[in-house]
Amino acid sequence: MSPAALLLLSVLGAPYFTRPVDPVADLTQLKAEVARGVARAEAWHARLELYLELGELDTIPELVELLASTFPEHAAFREARLMFLSLADRHEEALAVGEALLRDHPEHPTIRANLGRAYLAAGQPARGVNLLLAALSQGPIRTEEWDLLLENLGIRGPNPQAALTTLEGKVAAHPELPSLRYVLMVALVRLGEYPRARGLLERYPELAAHPDLQVFLHSGARN
Amino acid sequence: MARRGWRTLALGLGLLAGFGCNSQVPRQTFENLVLITLDTTRPDALGAYGNRRVRTPAIDELARRGHLFEQAYSHAPITLPSHGSILSGQLPTHHGVRNNIAYSFPAATPTLAGRLRAAGFATGAFVSSFILDRRFGLANGFDLYEDRIVHYEEKLAKHEIVTRRASVTTDRFVDWLGGQNGRFFAWVHFYDAHWPYEPPLPFRQAYADQPYLGEIAAMDVQIARILAELERRGLREKTLVVLTADHGESFAEHGEQTHGFFCYSATTHVPLVLSHPIYGDAGRRFAHTVQSIDLVPSLLAALALPADTTLPGRSLASREPRRVYSEAMIPFEDFYLAPVHGVRDGEHSFYLSSDKELYDLRSDPGETKNLIAEKPELARQFEDWMRAQLAATKPAQAETVHLDEESARLLASLGYVGSGGSFTARESDPFRFPSPRGSIQMYRELQRLKQYEATFPFKMIEGLRSLLGEHRRQVVLHRDLGRLSTLASNEEEALSHLEIAAKLRPEDPRLHVFRALGLYRFGKFDQSVDELRLALKLDPSHASAWYNLGLAEVARGRIDAALEALEKTVELNPRDILALNNLAYLHLTQKNDPERAWSYITAAEAIHPAQPLVQANKRLITERRGRE
Numbered sequence: 001m002s003p004a005a006l007l008l009l010s011v012l013g014a015p016y017f018t019r020p021v022d023p024v025a026d027l028t029q030l031k032a033e034v035a036r037g038v039a040r041a042e043a044w045h046a047r048l049e050l051y052l053e054l055g056e057l058d059t060i061p062e063l064v065e066l067l068a069s070t071f072p073e074h075a076a077f078r079e080a081r082l083m084f085l086s087l088a089d090r091h092e093e094a095l096a097v098g099e100a101l102l103r104d105h106p107e108h109p110t111i112r113a114n115l116g117r118a119y120l121a122a123g124q125p126a127r128g129v130n131l132l133l134a135a136l137s138q139g140p141i142r143t144e145e146w147d148l149l150l151e152n153l154g155i156r157g158p159n160p161q162a163a164l165t166t167l168e169g170k171v172a173a174h175p176e177l178p179s180l181r182y183v184l185m186v187a188l189v190r191l192g193e194y195p196r197a198r199g200l201l202e203r204y205p206e207l208a209a210h211p212d213l214q215v216f217l218h219s220g221a222r223n
Numbered sequence: 224m225a226r227r228g229w230r231t232l233a234l235g236l237g238l239l240a241g242f243g244c245n246s247q248v249p250r251q252t253f254e255n256l257v258l259i260t261l262d263t264t265r266p267d268a269l270g271a272y273g274n275r276r277v278r279t280p281a282i283d284e285l286a287r288r289g290h291l292f293e294q295a296y297s298h299a300p301i302t303l304p305s306h307g308s309i310l311s312g313q314l315p316t317h318h319g320v321r322n323n324i325a326y327s328f329p330a331a332t333p334t335l336a337g338r339l340r341a342a343g344f345a346t347g348a349f350v351s352s353f354i355l356d357r358r359f360g361l362a363n364g365f366d367l368y369e370d371r372i373v374h375y376e377e378k379l380a381k382h383e384i385v386t387r388r389a390s391v392t393t394d395r396f397v398d399w400l401g402g403q404n405g406r407f408f409a410w411v412h413f414y415d416a417h418w419p420y421e422p423p424l425p426f427r428q429a430y431a432d433q434p435y436l437g438e439i440a441a442m443d444v445q446i447a448r449i450l451a452e453l454e455r456r457g458l459r460e461k462t463l464v465v466l467t468a469d470h471g472e473s474f475a476e477h478g479e480q481t482h483g484f485f486c487y488s489a490t491t492h493v494p495l496v497l498s499h500p501i502y503g504d505a506g507r508r509f510a511h512t513v514q515s516i517d518l519v520p521s522l523l524a525a526l527a528l529p530a531d532t533t534l535p536g537r538s539l540a541s542r543e544p545r546r547v548y549s550e551a552m553i554p555f556e557d558f559y560l561a562p563v564h565g566v567r568d569g570e571h572s573f574y575l576s577s578d579k580e581l582y583d584l585r586s587d588p589g590e591t592k593n594l595i596a597e598k599p600e601l602a603r604q605f606e607d608w609m610r611a612q613l614a615a616t617k618p619a620q621a622e623t624v625h626l627d628e629e630s631a632r633l634l635a636s637l638g639y640v641g642s643g644g645s646f647t648a649r650e651s652d653p654f655r656f657p658s659p660r661g662s663i664q665m666y667r668e669l670q671r672l673k674q675y676e677a678t679f680p681f682k683m684i685e686g687l688r689s690l691l692g693e694h695r696r697q698v699v700l701h702r703d704l705g706r707l708s709t710l711a712s713n714e715e716e717a718l719s720h721l722e723i724a725a726k727l728r729p730e731d732p733r734l735h736v737f738r739a740l741g742l743y744r745f746g747k748f749d750q751s752v753d754e755l756r757l758a759l760k761l762d763p764s765h766a767s768a769w770y771n772l773g774l775a776e777v778a779r780g781r782i783d784a785a786l787e788a789l790e791k792t793v794e795l796n797p798r799d800i801l802a803l804n805n806l807a808y809l810h811l812t813q814k815n816d817p818e819r820a821w822s823y824i825t826a827a828e829a830i831h832p833a834q835p836l837v838q839a840n841k842r843l844i845t846e847r848r849g850r851e
Binding site: 015016017018019020053054143144145146147150151156185186187189190191192194197210212213215216219220 | 278280388390423424425426427428429430431432434440444445447448678679680681682684685707710711712
């Protein structure tokens with residue numbers, strides 16, 4: 001490799017120097033592909049991911065509708081429609097789309113979290129919280145979903161101790177749900193009750209699988 | 224008898240003063256010292272300072288058992304200059320480190336570490352960010368300077384930041400503490416609260432609504448570990464623990480996000496907590512104004528070491544009115560705007576830039592109502608004081624630092640939007656530049672756009688074009704648009720903006736280097752060399768210019784000139800592994816000298832053994848040597 005190639009490498013290494021998506025052009029292209037019967041779900045899924053990563057879902061309402069109707073068997077497009085409708089405050093439609101999607105794809109990893117958010121946005125916290133807890137049982141949820149969860153459980157409210165007591169009651173009533181125990185551990189951390197939080201991690205080591213949690217657990221061991 | 228009676232009386236008075244009032248002399252001295260600096264930490268983000276949304280039990284307990292200073296201020300809103308002041312007891316105008324990246328703390332300026340080592344202390348530093356890497360000069364005086372932060376090739380490949388968490392830094396401190404048998408001084412630096420706010424689990428989830436506070440809570444757990452470790456080893460009572468910050472963090476105060484552009488209270492007000500009640504009752508809170516440079520004289524006294532009367536700071540306990548100096552040089556050094564110099568006493572703050580501001584801190588602690596027109600006489604007094612201070616500033620003692628290419632990229636990963644070059648505008652009147660207040664929105668937008676640079680640079684290009692509509696003469700916008708357009712292979716846009724930038728500030732060698740890189744990229748090698756020669760005429764020690772001159776000369780087929788330029792690079796920065804690597808490659812392939820190539824590649828490998836290019840070329844050279 002020559003020295004000059006070093007500079008060239010840095011040039012070639014960085015992605016997306018030009019805009020990879022264009023709402024108008026993409027819609028035109030999809031319409032044309034649908035008309036010709038050559039649209040490929042995988043390719044459009046990749047493009048949809050780009051819009052999501054760029055935070056530009058709100059710029060493609062028609063594209064999302066068309067993708068969802070063209071590829072009804074693909075959860076990702078209907079999920080994007082659910083998110084778009086919720087963001088647009090079209091709550092009834094969003095919840096209907098989300099519930100149907102959940103029935104069709106009960107094992108999908110992110111539908112519960114997104115539908116839970118839609119319920120919270122629609123002012124229906126009970127179902128929203130339950131869906132977020134169910135999502136957490138499936139796998140990690142995003143930071144903003146933790147924000148919603150703790151807020152709606154009352155941990156950040158005016159009476160966090162009462163919320164904690166309620167949460168402890170739920171944990172006792174549902175010992176089969178490790179996600180509830182994890183939420184309790186996080187709530188205890190927020191309230192500064194570190195010994196109790198560590199106690200949960202010690203009693204239920206499966207909750208402490210993440211290396212950060214091992215650090216937290218052992219940071220207290222010497223205290 | 225009479226004289227003896229007087230002595231007894233005097234001793235008795237002294238004792239009374241020590242216990243009952245506010246003695247400037249510590250009533251207790253210590254064998255050891257642990258200084259904890261929390262980067263980017265606002266006092267009002269701590270429970271001890273009244274925050275009810277965060278849990279900081281360790282810091283709160285420290286304050287309950289010791290002292291808390293409500294009005295402590297640092298001298299710069301950025302890491303390296305401020306730590307220079309904390310550790311030396313000198314203002315940035317004296318030690319000469321005015322910015323991150325471009326300076327190295329001067330070896331000739333005495334530091335707390337050097338003083339304590341000379342007094343027989345073991346000294347150890349445990350830092351958590353590349354900004355405090357030993358190359359920036361603060362290692363002086365430390366027996367151990369623990370700055371092994373990352374395997375940085377891995378971090379670069381993943382576009383990760385070059386810091387380590389408080390838990391890892393604490394591990395290093397605890398390991399070192401176990402080996403101490405005599406008096407010791409440890410400086411432990413945590414960087415967690417610095418942007419981006421991504422606390423470790425479970426704090427990331429518990430503070431999902433306020434991740435900055437999550438970082439603070441996570442650091443507090445490690446502070447608890449430090450205190451527990453001292454306790455476990457029977458050192459707690461013998462060891463004074465001092466906790467402070469280098470600067471705060473702005474959350475939209477005065478339009479600023481994060482820190483560095485201004486020096487208002489939001490970014491210079493810092494926490495200061497002592498573990499022991501050395502100036503009065505346990506839990507006592509002091510409301511008078513103190514400053515970072517008060518730490519060194521106060522700590523020398525607390526360790527029963529001789530005072531240095533040449534230091535400008537005073538005992539922390541002294542209520543004697545202070546005028547606390549601070550400065551924000553980033554606008555000047557990185558953005559071609561006027562610098563900001565601030566001064567505050569307990570009642571007012573005054574800021575001198577190309578405009579002036581005066582605030583009444585008693586009625587307006589948030590510094591929202593500028594009284595410059597209402598109190599012109601008071602403003603004039605502050606301005607006279609400030610100008611006298613600046614006129615008395617000694618020439619900077621600090622050395623400038625020329626970063627290698629990889630290090631500059633590392634710093635960019637920390638969110639620094641400066642270019643990391645060596646240029647310091649030698650302006651007789653820096654206040655002729657525009658006020659940074661008029662550019663804060665531009666700066667914020669640039670910070671936001673920088674987040675896209677690694678993954679979606681087109682978003683940054685779009686944003687820069689938009690910003691240039693309002694800020695046509697802002698050199699940094701032209702430079703960055705030119706740089707990114709170069710990478711995007713957009714020749715016309717790249718070369719036009721790089722040319723504009725270089726013509727707007729022709730005395731800045733960094734801009735000529737950027738232009739040269741653009742010219743090189745588009746095959747204009749002769750012009751590229753001309754531009755680099757121009758940069759080197761302005762600054763003959765500009766390592767990046769020498770390095771790129773080496774590449775451009777290779778492109779022109781002038782191998783001897785290339786070797787000369789690359790050797791000059793290594794002379795200026797012996798740790799520049801890319802220059803060493805390229806010298807090795809050229810000696811192997813162009814000079815048919817595998818032995819010389821071997822000496823360069825092994826030098827590069829000794830610095831960063833895992834660097835992939837170095838490894839690839841080492842294999843190549845090894846094969847060649849084997850064949851011969």
